[in-house]
Amino acid sequence: MLDVNIIRSEPEMIRSMLVSRNADTEILDRFLEADEEWRKLTGDNNELRKIRNKVSAEIAKMPKGPDKDAKISEMRDTGEKIKQNDARMAELDSVREDCVLNIPNIPHESVPIGKDSTENAVIYEWGEKRTFNFKPKEHWEIGEGLDIIDFERGAKVAGSGFYCLKGDGARLERALINFFLDVHRKQGYTEVFPPVVVNTASVTGTGQYPNLKDDMYFIEKDELYLNPTAEVPLTNLLRDEILAKEDLPILYTAYLPSFRREVGKHADTKGIIRVHEFNKVEMVRFVLPETSYDTLEILRKNAEDIIQALGLPYRVLLLCTGDMSFSCSKCYDLEIYAPAKDAWLEASSCSNFTDFQARRTRIKYRPEPHLKSEFIHTLNGSGLALPRTMVAILENYQNEDGSVTIPEVLRPYMGGQERIG
RNA sequence: GCCGAGAUAGCCCAGCCCGGUAAGGCGCGAGCCUGGAAAGUUCGUGGCGGUUUCGCCUCGGGAGUUCAAAUCUCCCUCUCGGCGCCA
Numbered sequence A: 001m002l003d004v005n006i007i008r009s010e011p012e013m014i015r016s017m018l019v020s021r022n023a024d025t026e027i028l029d030r031f032l033e034a035d036e037e038w039r040k041l042t043g044d045n046n047e048l049r050k051i052r053n054k055v056s057a058e059i060a061k062m063p064k065g066p067d068k069d070a071k072i073s074e075m076r077d078t079g080e081k082i083k084q085n086d087a088r089m090a091e092l093d094s095v096r097e098d099c100v101l102n103i104p105n106i107p108h109e110s111v112p113i114g115k116d117s118t119e120n121a122v123i124y125e126w127g128e129k130r131t132f133n134f135k136p137k138e139h140w141e142i143g144e145g146l147d148i149i150d151f152e153r154g155a156k157v158a159g160s161g162f163y164c165l166k167g168d169g170a171r172l173e174r175a176l177i178n179f180f181l182d183v184h185r186k187q188g189y190t191e192v193f194p195p196v197v198v199n200t201a202s203v204t205g206t207g208q209y210p211n212l213k214d215d216m217y218f219i220e221k222d223e224l225y226l227n228p229t230a231e232v233p234l235t236n237l238l239r240d241e242i243l244a245k246e247d248l249p250i251l252y253t254a255y256l257p258s259f260r261r262e263v264g265k266h267a268d269t270k271g272i273i274r275v276h277e278f279n280k281v282e283m284v285r286f287v288l289p290e291t292s293y294d295t296l297e298i299l300r301k302n303a304e305d306i307i308q309a310l311g312l313p314y315r316v317l318l319l320c321t322g323d324m325s326f327s328c329s330k331c332y333d334l335e336i337y338a339p340a341k342d343a344w345l346e347a348s349s350c351s352n353f354t355d356f357q358a359r360r361t362r363i364k365y366r367p368e369p370h371l372k373s374e375f376i377h378t379l380n381g382s383g384l385a386l387p388r389t390m391v392a393i394l395e396n397y398q399n400e401d402g403s404v405t406i407p408e409v410l411r412p413y414m415g416g417q418e419r420i421g
Numbered sequence B: 001g002c003c004g005a006g007a008u009a010g011c012c013c014a015g016c017c018c019g020g021u022a023a024g025g026c027g028c029g030a031g032c033c034u035g036g037a038a039a040g041u042u043c044g045u046g047g048c049g050g051u052u053u054c055g056c057c058u059c060g061g062g063a064g065u066u067c068a069a070a071u072c073u074c075c076c077u078c079u080c081g082g083c084g085c086c087a
Helices: A004-009 A011-020 A024-063 A066-100 A140-145 A150-159 A167-188 A200-206 A231-236 A289-307 A356-361 A386-396 A408-414
Strands: A120-126 A190-192 A197-199 A223-228 A250-259 A277-287 A314-318 A332-338 A343-352 A375-385
Touching: A004 A011, A004 A066, A011 A024, A024 A066, A024 A231, A066 A140, A066 A231, A120 A289, A140 A386, A150 A197, A150 A223, A167 A250, A167 A277, A167 A375, A167 A408, A190 A223, A197 A200, A197 A231, A200 A231, A200 A356, A231 A250, A231 A277, A231 A375, A250 A289, A277 A386, A289 A314, A289 A332, A289 A343, A289 A375, A289 A408, A314 A343, A332 A386, A356 A375, A375 A386
Parallel strands: A190 A250
Antiparallel strands: A120 A314, A197 A223, A250 A277, A277 A375, A314 A332, A332 A343, A343 A375
């Protein structure tokens, strides 16, 4: 959510921002129109209330009689007028809120202008792509060959888009989760195990609601959403809190299953690249505003360290305005190389949300004692999404006989085992 | 699921029965005092707008009654306790 003062004072900047993000500008005009009338009525009612407060105090002190009755009757009309204005303001306010909740964050000046993912900037590549002296298999072939991924039975239990890991596959998943969390703990994050369901206030706070609401699983009876990303519960842990300046930065990490309905998305339906339920380890940072862009670089490094430790080739993308998600002002994607299709898989997204989420969640700090509290900045990065890391490991570490070598850093988590199969 | 008790400023808490400017304490900050500190004392310490001394809003959320609601009525949410059920 943007500061409404910015929308009022620089509407043309907001308009061109919306265009650069492929968003509809009609929302801006709707806001400005509603806001103008709302502000006028606010002023009117302020004035009417002032009169009513004053006269009510006089009434309290007046003796019974026609003078008093006249005042009361007068104030009855004033009260009626206030009530009418309030009703109109409530209408306008819901328009304003609807608009402001649907206006995306303002991209940082370093973000390239572009219409879609083809215009993202590749910052650099890391690692050597392995050369194979045989034709590398797809991850699902490897997984099924080793009986460590079971698509059919996963679908039997929960439906299409759900899968099951077995044996060393399940152990590898657990090893990765533990490894990721251990690394992040050493990087300074506090490990958290939050709820897997989140309420509407939480998904509104981080910006998934309303614009991504159809992509989340919703439990109607309890009005709860299945967690779409641990960014939601982690960020909302501190919702409506005023933090002490000396407590910042606050760093949380969590392993949590994530659920996405993936409506209308038909690419990558084979394998585990795009599924409805996946595990993910997430990092969230609550920081002082002036440090957030430097922190984004650190956050990205925190995620990169993991991919490097696994020895997987990857590249860093700086997303352009047209491809960035709703809440962020700047975002890097980390894509791991998958040799079977000669493709890059997005395994991490590291974003600075500036005060956009903090404003929605009302997370503040006091710069100096007794000064006005201000919104903090929030950042979030995946470290990492499990299925795509699994794909990259299976494909990059596969051997000609169908077995998979376990990356060295994971072996301590698998009882010293060196290969699967 | 049933019954009961609660929700008031950063924190604690009074006011509610009986409607009329939200009291007090803690913590924090500033001034006075002091050689310095403590103690003492004065002031400040929710939000928005205007910017000297002003106004409006704010008592978990919403609706209602009233000239006037923290206070009365109704609905909802959350917390705590008891009972029930339960991995």
